[in-house]
Amino acid sequence: MARGARRPRSPFRASLEPLCSLQISWRPGRTGMGMLTDIQRGQSLLEASQSLDGLELIAIASRLFQEGDPHGFEETVSALSFLAARKQQQGLLAAVWHMLDLAGWLGNLFHCWQCGDEVAGSMSWQHGHLLCENCLQDGGNRMPVSAGLRKSIAGVLEGCNIQLSVENVSTWREIIRLVLKEHGLKATDSFKAQY
Numbered sequence: 049m050a051r052g053a054r055r056p057r058s059p060f061r062a063s064l065e066p067l068c069s070l071q072i073s074w075r076p077g078r079t080g081m082g083m084l085t086d087i088q089r090g091q092s093l094l095e096a097s098q099s100l101d102g103l104e105l106i107a108i109a110s111r112l113f114q115e116g117d118p119h120g121f122e123e124t125v126s127a128l129s130f131l132a133a134r135k136q137q138q139g140l141l142a143a144v145w146h147m148l149d150l151a152g153w154l155g156n157l158f159h160c161w162q163c164g165d166e167v168a169g170s171m172s173w174q175h176g177h178l179l180c181e182n183c184l185q186d187g188g189n190r191m192p193v194s195a196g197l198r199k200s201i202a203g204v205l206e207g208c209n210i211q212l213s214v215e216n217v218s219t220w221r222e223i224i225r226l227v228l229k230e231h232g233l234k235a236t237d238s239f240k241a242q243y
């Protein structure tokens with residue numbers, strides 16, 4: 049708890065900027081919540097042009113890792129540095145993908161997430177999984193995911209300077225939206241259904 053932090057003359061007010069590293073001191077509380085006593089503001093974690101993406105990443109992280117979960121801090125820091133290193137349009141997609149992967153929600157891009165077979169050709173997205181032709185179920189929505197898109201995603205994740213086509217960006221965004229939905233997480237602005 050940061051007592052008085054919203055007051056105009058609070059020393060905390062200027063230091064509690066979002067998306068900066070902070071070194072904080074606090075007094076532990078008897079009932080659990082500590083009381084903030086000092087803040088040293090460190091570096092900004094992202095460039096100003098990436099602030100909106102950063103806030104969206106934090107919003108997803110706060111749903112992914114619940115209060116009291118021992119996981120979350122390192123995963124979120126890692127995803128933020130992932131975003132900082134990728135300034136193209138697909139930076140947020142790569143950072144969210146990286147974070148979902150660290151949370152254990154994703155599989156390998158070149159293997160069927162059900163049978164584990166390696167697939168060189170086209171795969172499909174169905175019920176929150178990337179599947180080979182044999183594992184697809186009849187009925188239910190499916191979305192084709194080309195070998196080219198999977199290679200491009202893998203390249204962006206590795207840090208290669210690849211510019212995805214508009215169509216591939218929208219397929220990747222839709223896949224992430226469906227992963228979030230599959231796990232009951234509310235979509236953020238960038239991951240809303242586009243119809």
Ligand SMILES: [Zn+2]
Pocket residue numbers: 160161162163164165179180181182183
């Ligand atoms: Zn399969």
